[in-house]
Amino acid sequence: MMVKELSQAANVSADSVRYYTRIGLLKPERDRNNGYKLFTDTDVKRLRFIRRAQSLGYTLAEIQHILDHAHSGKSPCPLVRDIIRKRIEDNRVKLDELKALQERMENALQDWEQRGDGVPDGDTVCYLIDLAGEE
């Protein structure tokens, strides 16, 4: 199975398959004639696993880690739980930051709608932004 076929079997872009191979998440054999990547049915499963894990918030590095761990025969489940706990925390922080940003942006825009335009001088590029507070 070559890149395109695998990518369709797992509903993933061909470029992603190539990328995963590049970083070692997939390790296809190579066609001796032309160097093409050759995948197996196991790779389809592996790729589906990768996407499912990704949709749960795992990074590719973490998935790599989980796969390595599983390959050693031990249960990756505790690791899987630990990682997602941290990811949940991190995501909460990011979420809060984004919410705050969204508010700042909306407030600024609402304020700006009322005001006219200004021409830049030596001191201000755009007073709309300049007056948006210090922090």
Added chain:
Amino acid sequence: MMVKELSQAANVSADSVRYYTRIGLLKPERDRNNGYKLFTDTDVKRLRFIRRAQSLGYTLAEIQHILDHAHSGKSPCPLVRDIIRKRIEDNRVKLDELKALQERMENALQDWEQRGDGVPDGDTVCYLIDLAGEE
């Protein structure tokens, strides 16, 4: 004024100052002897503007654009409003995605807390992830 002094004057890391210079957001003179960057008071203002704009959600590329526009003498204000309107929309999408992700992660973890560990076999790496749904 050299990198460190500017960075302190605007409360920015020295590496960020170097980065902004690299991408052309700041354009210091160079010391003929040693090639060191030489900044002026105007650069302090410019750098503060950059950070304020960033805290409002503008990307560096957009800030670059705004500065260029202002340099041509025209008012950048309409541009500034347009950009932030788009940024607000984009951010809303990202926010929704992150919220959905957070829910998926929390649901998965809650589910997983009840279950034991499994050992990987040929078909599943970690059934916790595998049973997390198809989509």
Added chain:
DNA sequence: CTTGACTTGTGTGTTGCTCACAGGTTTATA
């Protein structure tokens, strides 16, 4: 046997930094 459609691999660009590194400069001490 040539045209054209399709695919492949690899290289590069993306965002906003941060870190590593080798070297230059300033300051303190002997």
Added chain:
DNA sequence: TATAAACCTGTGAGCAACACACAAGTCAAG
């Protein structure tokens, strides 16, 4: 005055997760 330590500099590379460009290879139709 020499020298060592502390600090600063510029540049190059790395990060995440792809998307895109591009030349070269493959395959079927005519």
